[in-house]
Amino acid sequence: AQRVTQPEKLLSVFKGAPVELKCNYSYSGSPELFWYVQYSRQRLQLLLRHISRESIKGFTADLNKGETSFHLKKPFAQEEDSAMYYCALSGLGGTSYGKLTFGQGTILTVHP
């Protein structure tokens, strides 16, 4: 079974502070990991996926297969980063192909 855990429901930081949103997963095989973001009153949108290894809006995430983690990081948080963040996993074959399993989400609030 595939599972994604985001241990923090709420995370508050001040503008300019570093931020790390935690994500742990369980999956028997090689998964594909994603971070999705949902800003207030907007639809869910892809922030980044681990295979692309790119940085979006200053966010990066490294897949750590040993610790089965995919934490999202940004060195200097901005107020516009305040949103709901979801970590998600997809299998790369069989019935898991293209199926996203989401974590519960973390609400990030960046204070001025």
Next chain:
Amino acid sequence: ETGVTQSPTHLIKTRGQQVTLRCSSQSGHNTVSWYQQALGQGPQFIFQYYREEENGRGNFPPRFSGLQFPNYSSELNVNALELDDSALYLCASSLRATGRVYGYTFGSGTRLTVV
């Protein structure tokens, strides 16, 4: 390029009724997935359609069913509605090609309330 559109945006139904939700895929996408998002929870996978056939299903009973049409649009049908079916239903389209999935794009969702 149009995104994923869902209709209706809001819906109120009575317990025991049936409901049909609709989704138009993003242009160029050939796969549609449906998710249920209860309040305060992450989206949960219901099922996926590829080439007009169900291709993967989550832990949902058979009263949740779907269709994908030749133009890649899709419907989600729920029979015998229960109060716990109240949720935001999300549609996502993607392109499956050469063994990978590209461009996973979500719609704004349909808010279903069962009373």
